[in-house]
Amino acid sequence: MQVEITVDGNPMQLTKGETLLSELRSSGVDVPGLCYNGKVSPTGCCRLCCIKDTKTDKVEMACTLTVCEGMDIQVFTPEIEGYRKETLQLILSEHHHDCMTCEAAGSCDLEDLAYRYGIDSSSEVYPPAYTASPVHETQVLVFDPRKCIKCYRCVKACDELQEKHVLDMVERSNEIRVWAGYNGIWKESSCDGCGECIQACPVGALYEKEAVRKGRTWELTSTDTVCEYCGVGCLIQVYIKNNHIVKVKGKDGPANEGRLCVKGRFGHQYLEINRLTSPLIKMNGTFVEVTWDEAIHHVADTFSRMLTTYGPHVLGGLSSARCTNEENYLFQKFVRVLFHNNNVDHCARLCHASTVAGLTRAFGSGAMTNSIAELADSDCIFVMGSNTTETHPVIATFIRNAVRKGAALIVADPRAIDLASSAHVHLQLKNGTDVAVLNGIMNYIYTQGLHSQDFIETRTEGFSDFINVVGEYTPERVEDITGVSSEKIQEAALLFGQAEKASIVFSMGITQHITGTDNVLSLANLALLTGNVGRPSTGVNPLRGQGNVQGACDVGALSSVYPGYQPVTSPEAREQFETAWGVALSDNPGLTVVEMINKAALGEIKGMYIVGENPMVSDPNTNHVERALKNLEFLVVQDIFMTETALLADVVLPSQAALEKEGTFTNTERRIQPGRRVVEPPPNTKTDWQIIGSIAGKMGYPMEYGTVWDILREINQVTPIYRGITPERVTEGLQWPCPSEDHPGTPYLHRGTFSRGMGLFSPVDFVPPAECPDEEYPFVLSTGRILFHYHTGTMSRKVEALDSFVHEGYVEISSQDADILNINQDDFVEVTTRRGRITVRAKISDRVAPQSVFIPFHFSEAPANRLTNDALDPEAKIPELKVCACAIRKVDVITLQKEGEE
Amino acid sequence: MNEQIVLNNVGSYETPASVREYTGKGGYEALKECLTRDPESVIREVEDSKLRGRGGAGFPTGTKWRYAASRKDTAYVVANADEGEPGAFKDRLIMEGDPHKLIEGIAIAGYAVGASHGFIYVRGEYSHCLNLLDEACADARKHHFLGNKIAGSDFCFDIKVRAGAGSYVCGEETALISSLEGKRGNPRIRPPYPTSRGLFGKPTVVNNVETLATIPAIIAGGSKWFSSVGTPQSTGTKLFPVSGAVRRPGCYELPMGTSLETLILTHAGGIKKGKTLKAVLVGGAAAGTFLGKENLSVPLSFEHLNQVNAQLGSGVVVVLDCDTNILDILVGIMEFFMRESCGLCAPCRVGIVQIHRLLSGMATGTIEPEDGIDRILSLARVMNKTCLCPLGQSVVMPLQSGLNLEVV
Structure with missing residues (x-):
């Protein structure tokens, strides 16, 4: 509500209850200040935004007052300005102003105020009052305490935005200083390098290490785009000089509100390292540089010849979740039109195929039901099978914000992941017993009468069959299956059941099982049982892994559906696409990722076109993948690097990275955001859509588009959920479904009615994992991701900063097991499964429970997927990457060397 | 000697932490009486006594209690025993000499504002006080003056003794609250005031030790009697810790309004032999005011000291002789x-x-x-x-x- 207040005698309309300082500033009253950061709680320590309350004659700080009706304040009287100038002189005296060499020169709030108040060195009245302190340097940042003005902005950003709590102030008086961790040595603290403190610093006390001497604000240009890493879809502002990225700041995007993680801020150096810059054709076992014409010709001719020779079932393609929506659309069109089959898939098959299958069955739509920002207002957040802090770091900060505001947090994970430390209950279940845990929780919710009878009656079907199954899962029985005490099951049930708004968040701990679809259905059951879907801050929310994995699915890079999840088996859908594309289309669902690999091994798939994927590292049972790819007659890999997969290719086509091209990306919350060309691509590379188009043209089906936006227009026409997301509207950050050009997008799904009409309960029984520990393989192995690396490491491992945080693969093993096996920290151990064997260093950590181990899959020299099981979920065809049985053995260095020599 | 309200028992006990000795002198009768009255009437009694805070700011104690009580939420009572002002040693005397008087005052405050938990935040250097208060609280618990169903009533209240870690600013109530919460002892922005959002976000009454130790006497003697002592705006007695160039340095409890001259010359025995007076630092050695000889006749009360641009503060008086620069x-x-x-x-x-x-x-x-x-x-x-x-x-x-x- 607008109320009238008096500012220096003049009436002003400001919003009641808002912070006076921000209201004044947004109304054009430029009140100075250094410590205020509207994103965190006010500190009121720089005392520069002082004002005088005319009624009480007291001096107060505008940053700590809220607007009240009838306020009468003095802002720019000589008295108040005098206080400011005096205080500013004091602050300047404790600041080492070597502006000549300061990274912040030109973008320093203190410098601006000194200019504004005319304080030059001759008018400085106070001698320097800062003390010499050592400069701190970490993998990513530099902290110069002499320039610190003790404004607390970094401390509060670390606490209140990132919830990392690494920083605080120590000592008193003007000896106070920012202190990281326990011993004050920043590099040894728990700082994970998100750099939120740098972004918060109003002066040059904190800055990006890699930006030093690379140029100052006025020398740089900046472009806003979407971060190319995970599915959160953070907006970034990229600063460029001479086509090099100097630094990155978080942009106020709807998904990140200015926050970033270490990869988003410091992870883009890969763009300039070991890029492919020429098309390559393998001749007699070695790659030879060729012209684009030769390469395109060769690819088109070979594919055409194979189609003529073998028929339409021998070719397949893998699309990429790192490419734009437009490129994914074009690729699936390419496969469907030119390979005459539906053998197109991508890595979503390995992460969320079971999500799409499960949620489509239960709700009618296989995506995150609600928005990231809504998590902040949840009363209870249930995180299951998602190590959110490491895989979706920025979302984890919003979860912790909610917990600080009072939300209950339930974490279900076999490992004591970081979020478990903030959880009210941590259900440390045995790997692969998710269905039993969920049935136990629902059993208790139902017996306690905490279910939503009204919702069940009016919005769902299938309840009675479902509840009969759940009835068998008493908390006591569930304890036997899962190892989670019945008390904890009950506690979790009460927290979830009693919450007014409860959100479920999950990721690959749920999906990568042979029971992946069952797990997802169980989560859907829980939401239906308690009426937690179709309202803000509720829902079933799968967190998608790669930057555009949601979009790649949306635009049809899946073997069973056309763009917009229209089944290839539906005659109406097929007819629509046949008309739009002008060709006859196959009505058989195509092969999925793992099926294509299997058929390749059998010789039934003979040629593959792989765009921006690295199955040699990402897919289960690597030895098998390698045999399969080597067995292909013709393999085309289109990538920005010579990946492990590209090495096996017959033709390698150099493409362009996300930051080098235009196009849209869809984040995990179904939000479409435009990616921009931030830097010029390396010479002699082409965008993926240009390459796909050229091959198509050569094969006799022209795919000519002037710009990427023309492709988006075609997507609009054939994809109902994307119809309203036109090139003109991409900057609006709309969330699908957006069925028309005047539709505002859909922040949360299933309001009033489910996409499929009624929400469907599914009775789900517990089924044990495909491979359980036995005498020969007594440990449970799980794999996953870590904060500092991304997917198969092709990008993140080239980045010096990220590599210096974690340089090599490892296996997490509990201290108890390490003792038994006589394994010390960093010892080499051999991990063996029925499918393969790798040697990695041991990391002793009680994050894992005894008898279980964890290996991150990013490291190609310690490839976790040589070990993993490629047993599939029967419905979604997702492999069980999260559970298999393994044996552990300590190996000494001498044995290793011998083996190396052999 | 004038009538003493706060220090009357100090020095008369064999074991100051013993409840039995305290009750032998009429201790805990005031608490028992309060428990027969409703909290509102206790607050009114304190309001009517016009008692003002003895820690420095002189805020009316009854008003503070009423603010906290009006929040209708779990409240806390905190005794500010972080006596850090150089020259101040008055609260220590109470805690060492008559700890149950403080405990009784805290319990009455707790009853009045609807609290079930109280804290005594003691200056860390006062290790003797810390031990003694712990003992006294334990004995009070044993005799049902703390804990569940105090003195047979339905009132449940207990006290925890906490040590400060050596920071002067933690005597400031919001910094004290930060420290008590286990955080860095920084003062907080006001509003919100502690009476609405204080310790752990709950309404909190922070009172000085001397203030709380005055409460039992007010209940026992009545507000009318109490306000008849002292001056109209500064009722009751006040402890004055006197140090410096006097013959008999020490802590003197005198009615408010006693002149500085009387305090120094009569009670503290005058200026040390062979010296003459140069100035008196009143109110605190740090946050105090220097008064010259011309101001010696000033009555020691909130209002009279204001007239000479000084403040009563915590009552500290440091006497400086002519050799002092x-x-x-x-x-x-x-x-x-x-x-x-x-x-x-x-x-x-x-x-x-x-x-x-x-x-x-x-x-x-x-x-x-x-x-x-x-x-x-x-x-x-x-x-x-x-x-x-x-x-x-x-x-x-x-x-x-x-x-x-x-x-x-």
């Missing part, structure tokens, strides 16, 4: 502030350092008084207006009065 004292005071500023707000953090430099320069002769004084005073006035808490705001008082006496 006030400039040196000021340098010492600034050194103290330099150690004790929490460093949160810029004017205090840096201002004190710069004032200290200027004063030291003046004391050693490298800065001419005419160059230093104006700068110092204008800076101190800016600090008075803009600092976040009373620590930085009050620096101006000793500076202005001291420089007036010594230099000008």
Whole structure:
């Protein structure tokens, strides 16, 4: 509500209850200040935004007052300005102003105020009052305490935005200083390098290490785009000089509100390292540089010849979740039109195929039901099978914000992941017993009468069959299956059941099982049982892994559906696409990722076109993948690097990275955001859509588009959920479904009615994992991701900063097991499964429970997927990457060397 | 000797922590009486007594209790025993000499505002007080003056004794609350005031030890009797810790309104032999005011001291003889502030350092008084207006009065 207040005698309309300082500033009253950061709680320590309350004659700080009706304040009287100038002189005296060499020169709030108040060195009245302190340097940042003005902005950003709590102030008086961790040595603290403190610093006390001497604000240009890493879809502002990225700041995007993680801020150096810059054709076992014409010709001719020779079932393609929506659309069109089959898939098959299958069955739509920002207002957040802090770091900060505001947090994970430390209950279940845990929780919710009878009656079907199954899962029985005490099951049930708004968040701990679809259905059951879907801050929310994995699915890079999840088996859908594309289309669902690999091994798939994927590292049972790819007659890999997969290719086509091209990306919350060309691509590379188009043209089906936006227009026409997301509207950050050009997008799904009409309960029984520990393989192995690396490491491992945080693969093993096996920290151990064997260093950590181990899959020299099981979920065809049985053995260095020599 | 309200039992016990000895002198009768009345009437009694806080600011105690009680939420009572003001040793005397009087006062406050938990935040250096208070609380629990169903009533209340970690500013109530919560002892922005959102976000009454130790007497003797002692605006008695160049330094409990002269000459035995009086630092050695000989007749009360631009503060009186150089004292005071500023707000953090430099320069002769004084005073006035808490705001008082006496 607008109320009238008096500012220096003049009436002003400001919003009641808002912070006076921000209201004044947004109304054009430029009140100075250094410590205020509207994103965190006010500190009121720089005392520069002082004002005088005319009624009480007291001096107060505008940053700590809220607007009240009838306020009468003095802002720019000589008295108040005098206080400011005096205080500013004091602050300047404790600041080492070597502006000549300061990274912040030109973008320093203190410098601006000194200019504004005319304080030059001759008018400085106070001698320097800062003390010499050592400069701190970490993998990513530099902290110069002499320039610190003790404004607390970094401390509060670390606490209140990132919830990392690494920083605080120590000592008193003007000896106070920012202190990281326990011993004050920043590099040894728990700082994970998100750099939120740098972004918060109003002066040059904190800055990006890699930006030093690379140029100052006025020398740089900046472009806003979407971060190319995970599915959160953070907006970034990229600063460029001479086509090099100097630094990155978080942009106020709807998904990140200015926050970033270490990869988003410091992870883009890969763009300039070991890029492919020429098309390559393998001749007699070695790659030879060729012209684009030769390469395109060769690819088109070979594919055409194979189609003529073998028929339409021998070719397949893998699309990429790192490419734009437009490129994914074009690729699936390419496969469907030119390979005459539906053998197109991508890595979503390995992460969320079971999500799409499960949620489509239960709700009618296989995506995150609600928005990231809504998590902040949840009363209870249930995180299951998602190590959110490491895989979706920025979302984890919003979860912790909610917990600080009072939300209950339930974490279900076999490992004591970081979020478990903030959880009210941590259900440390045995790997692969998710269905039993969920049935136990629902059993208790139902017996306690905490279910939503009204919702069940009016919005769902299938309840009675479902509840009969759940009835068998008493908390006591569930304890036997899962190892989670019945008390904890009950506690979790009460927290979830009693919450007014409860959100479920999950990721690959749920999906990568042979029971992946069952797990997802169980989560859907829980939401239906308690009426937690179709309202803000509720829902079933799968967190998608790669930057555009949601979009790649949306635009049809899946073997069973056309763009917009229209089944290839539906005659109406097929007819629509046949008309739009002008060709006859196959009505058989195509092969999925793992099926294509299997058929390749059998010789039934003979040629593959792989765009921006690295199955040699990402897919289960690597030895098998390698045999399969080597067995292909013709393999085309289109990538920005010579990946492990590209090495096996017959033709390698150099493409362009996300930051080098235009196009849209869809984040995990179904939000479409435009990616921009931030830097010029390396010479002699082409965008993926240009390459796909050229091959198509050569094969006799022209795919000519002037710009990427023309492709988006075609997507609009054939994809109902994307119809309203036109090139003109991409900057609006709309969330699908957006069925028309005047539709505002859909922040949360299933309001009033489910996409499929009624929400469907599914009775789900517990089924044990495909491979359980036995005498020969007594440990449970799980794999996953870590904060500092991304997917198969092709990008993140080239980045010096990220590599210096974690340089090599490892296996997490509990201290108890390490003792038994006589394994010390960093010892080499051999991990063996029925499918393969790798040697990695041991990391002793009680994050894992005894008898279980964890290996991150990013490291190609310690490839976790040589070990993993490629047993599939029967419905979604997702492999069980999260559970298999393994044996552990300590190996000494001498044995290793011998083996190396052999 | 005047009638003593607070120190009357001090020195008369064999074991000060013993409930039995305290009840033998009528102790805990006031608490029992309160438990037969409703909390509202207890608050009204304290309001009517016109008792004002003995810690420094002199805020009306009854009003503070009423604010907290009106929040209708779990409340806390905190006894501020972080006696850090140089020259102050009055609260220590109470805690060591008659701890149950404090405990009884806290319990009455707890009953009045609807609290079930109280804290005594004791200056960490007072290790003897800490042990003694722990013992006294244990004995009170044993005798059902703390814990469940106090003295057979439905009132449940207990006290935890907590040690400070050596920071002067933690005597400031919001910094004290931060410290009590286990956080860095920084003062907080007000509002919200502790009575609405204090300890752990709940309504909190923070009272000085002497204030709370006065409560049992008010209940026992009635507000009418209490307010008949002292002056109209400063009722009751006050403890005055006297130190410096006097013959009998010590803590004296006298009715409010007793003159400075009477305190120094009669009670403290006058100026040390062979010396003459130069000035008296009143209200606190750090946050106090220097009064010259011409002001010796001033009655020691909130209102009379205000008239001579001084404050009663915690009642500290430091007597300085003619050999003292006030400039040196000021340098010492600034050194103290330099150690004790929490460093949160810029004017205090840096201002004190710069004032200290200027004063030291003046004391050693490298800065001419005419160059230093104006700068110092204008800076101190800016600090008075803009600092976040009373620590930085009050620096101006000793500076202005001291420089007036010594230099000008």
